[in-house]
Amino acid sequence: MQKSNFIWGFLLIILGGLLLSSNIFNFNFLTPMLFLPILVLGIGLSFEASYFINRRAPGLLVPGGILSTIGLLFFFEVTTNWQFASRTWPIYVLSVAIGLFQLYLFSGKPKGLLIPIFILLAVTVSFLSMTILSVFNSLINFRLVISILLILFGLFIVTKKSTGQKEWN
Numbered sequence: 001m002q003k004s005n006f007i008w009g010f011l012l013i014i015l016g017g018l019l020l021s022s023n024i025f026n027f028n029f030l031t032p033m034l035f036l037p038i039l040v041l042g043i044g045l046s047f048e049a050s051y052f053i054n055r056r057a058p059g060l061l062v063p064g065g066i067l068s069t070i071g072l073l074f075f076f077e078v079t080t081n082w083q084f085a086s087r088t089w090p091i092y093v094l095s096v097a098i099g100l101f102q103l104y105l106f107s108g109k110p111k112g113l114l115i116p117i118f119i120l121l122a123v124t125v126s127f128l129s130m131t132i133l134s135v136f137n138s139l140i141n142f143r144l145v146i147s148i149l150l151i152l153f154g155l156f157i158v159t160k161k162s163t164g165q166k167e168w169n
Contacts, residue, residue: 007049011042033078041071051106058107065099090127097121 018038044067051060073091077084097120104113 037071037074037078040067040074044068044071058103061102061106062099065102066095069095069098087131090124093120094124
């Protein structure tokens, strides 16, 4: 069987599965809002599949990883009515790191790729942590929590018994 036939057959199986699930679960994925995420995800997965079928041109994994990640993010955003978009935007940066990391894994692990991967990962983690902290800050008064933690830690230090240390007289 030709490899291109395998890819087309695989894509048709996925399309048929989506149509079947829409009939069984009353889930309409052909709406314009859901079609775009599925299209982006499908293009990304086709890049991924074309590398793993041929085991040549690992550069295909970079756009495959980026588009697959963005397609999954779009699918999540559309199904949640984009209510988390202000918090999930760092995933776009992460998608590039995922594509480069796949290239790193399947192209002989060139150490030079680790530099942009770690930079993009650090940027993503820092932005996600700021986003998460802003969510927690709106839910919890951090000054109150920090002040209580400082009092508890001070009480622990004051009430802690001496463990064999000599006292200064």
